Amino acid sequence: MDRKGFLASIGLSAATFALINCIGCSKSSSSPSSDTSGPTGVDFTLDLSSSANAALASNGGYLVSNGVIIARTVSGTYVAVQxxxxxxSYSLIYQGSAxxxxxxxxxxxxSESGTVTNGPASRSLTTYHTQLTGTSLRIYS
Ligand code: FES
Known part of the structure; x- marks a missing residue:
């Protein structure tokens, strides 16, 4: 008897079997607090002359690295938040024009400083420092 035949014989469809297999693989198995709090001990540097970081060459651009959104505001300053x-813990996007x-x-x-401006979130974002030296942008806790 093959697998399908076996499952049919005990009254389980393939969909039911898949559902049973997926129990325990939900997001709740990871720590929700770390997902909604952002990384700690952050300290990394982006090379702004690299094409991989080209999104930060223009005002309003952003990218994600190491669990952090790094954005260049429309006024040209760099901000970094979880x-x-x-x-x-859904992934945020940056909307520079807003x-x-x-x-x-x-x-x-x-807001760009991480403060909640519209719910249902009630807690501000963790923010990180940014320091530009030449073409190196350091992001750190
Ligand atoms: S996960 Fe962002 S508002 Fe609910």
């Missing part, structure tokens, strides 16, 4: 939403970080999951918004 990538994950403080509500349910001067904010946005979560498409439930619509939370955060």
């Amino acid at each position: 990538r994950s939403c403080t509500h349910e 001067n904010r970080f946005y979560c498409a999951n439930h619509g939370a918004t955060f």
